[in-house]
Amino acid sequence: MEHVHKCTTVLRQLIADGKTNDIPRAEKAINELLAATPAPQQKASLDSVRSVVSAHRDAAASGIQFDFADTVNNYIEKLMRGLE
Numbered sequence: 001m002e003h004v005h006k007c008t009t010v011l012r013q014l015i016a017d018g019k020t021n022d023i024p025r026a027e028k029a030i031n032e033l034l035a036a037t038p039a040p041q042q043k044a045s046l047d048s049v050r051s052v053v054s055a056h057r058d059a060a061a062s063g064i065q066f067d068f069a070d071t072v073n074n075y076i077e078k079l080m081r082g083l084e
Helices: 002-017 020-036 039-058 063-083
Strands: none
Touching: 002 020, 002 039, 002 063, 020 039, 020 063, 039 063
């Protein structure tokens, strides 16, 4: 769970900032989570991260933050489809 916490900490800040040029940093944080997580636990870890991102999306103060969170969730969905 430490890796999930590290990833979500990064993503929370990036969503709060809402800068579209930070999308690669968000993807990197997610990719690092996957690299550090054993294969059988990867889908559950991504699901945990997706839940946190969705909560921040729902609480987003601006459209930019909302869009950023949607982009991150789309990336997570793409990765989850690849794990099936």
